[in-house]
Amino acid sequence: MEREIGTDTVKRGLAQMLKGGVIMDVTNAEQARIAEEAGACAVMALERVPADIRAQGGVARMADPEKILEIMEAVSIPVMAKCRIGHFVEAQILEALGVDFIDESEVLTPADEEHHIDKRKFKVPFVCGARNLGEALRRIGEGAAMIRTKGEAGTGNVVEAVRHARAVLGEIRRLTTMAEEEMMAYAKEIGAPYELVVETARLGRLPVVNFAAGGVATPADAALMMQLGMDGVFVGSGIFKSGDPVKRARAIVQAVTHYNDPKILAEISRGLGEPMVGINISLLPAEERLAVRGW
């Protein structure tokens, strides 16, 4: 009865257990407990939420391990943490701390403008952002056990999350109608590993769990992403930058479970207080767009 750890099944399996759930950004133990009590299926331990990273500028790096450990101590649900794109030493440190999932994230300032981390070398699973099918399959090829569409983090504006979800899901729909001999050229066109293109066509979905992220601020936003076909939702600044985080966190969790029931959505959307102030993406200077980071 030999035990095998760090296998693809075990890594992808944790992502499968998170499905139909909400993963919330938290910056301290108190917020982590609020998230757990609201029904979050995991938390993302951060030093600053994306909205603050945006406002304060400068280089955004992995959080202080002290901060991450404080959050791991506070809750019993899985704890994720972010490292910079390509910064495999930050990832090694996060694995050594014992975090349950690493997000190689465009929300932090990239450490490598050509290469992502070789995620197959790690026992801990990784989630990566993607704007389209090619990007998603390249990350899976590098060993990502979960994908999240990027959206535009810290804006409270769901438009980019919708764009990226529609891109990934639309390309998969196209792929499922393709003749097999067309798939090699398609793999070349989107810059994705051929085997993963074929596997995605056969499954009719990504081979790993696919969450929405980047701009979800209301229960309706969360349900929208679920109805579009996402497996679950990340909420970053949307909860703790709103008027009543406890109420909003609970409502978004309910919305992801009952995403197909407008009557329930109407009920849980009532009286939530002020949502986070949003940003119009068209007014965002090109250099401040986070989603274009990653290659």
Place this chain on the structure above:
Amino acid sequence: MVNVKVGVLALQGAFVEHKNVLTRLGVPSVEVRLPEHLENLDGLIIPGGESTTIGLLAQKWGLLEPLRAFARSGRPVWGTCAGMILLAKEVVDGVPGQPLLGLMDITVRRNAFGRQVDSFEADLLVPVLGDPPFHAVFIRAPVIERVGAEAEVLASLEDGTPVAVQQGHLLATAFHPELTGDVRFHRYFLQLTA
């Protein structure tokens, strides 16, 4: 396997994976999110996921008592991983006040193996399923620390820790048969609906 309809609690977690196995076996299934979805079902699966999340949602939508009544009516209920935690009478290392169904006379320890890096796969001997061994996937898995007089151990780890138990028509596994291609546990569960 004909003429049975199985519900899968669909509040959060890997419920689609269970539905996919049932579909492969030719068994229709229903996603259960509200008490009225329990009507006309012959059995229920509580999937893996986060037990705190599933418990809170079950409480919020008034499902705890209807789920208990469903099990008491003699229809089979199977909990995998988080589902096993929900079925247990007692949980160690849970969140204080975590809602439970408390139907099986077992004590379960949450996250018993540590964090995700300690999650593993292993072959398990499961006598009721016969040969070959069952390939089991343990993800931040719980274990059973105490087995009450009414419950029977179906499988244990090499150190003797029980990881699958049955109490009459109630079944609990610490691992995830829905993540492997092996349908024998689902068949075993379905045969309890007879």
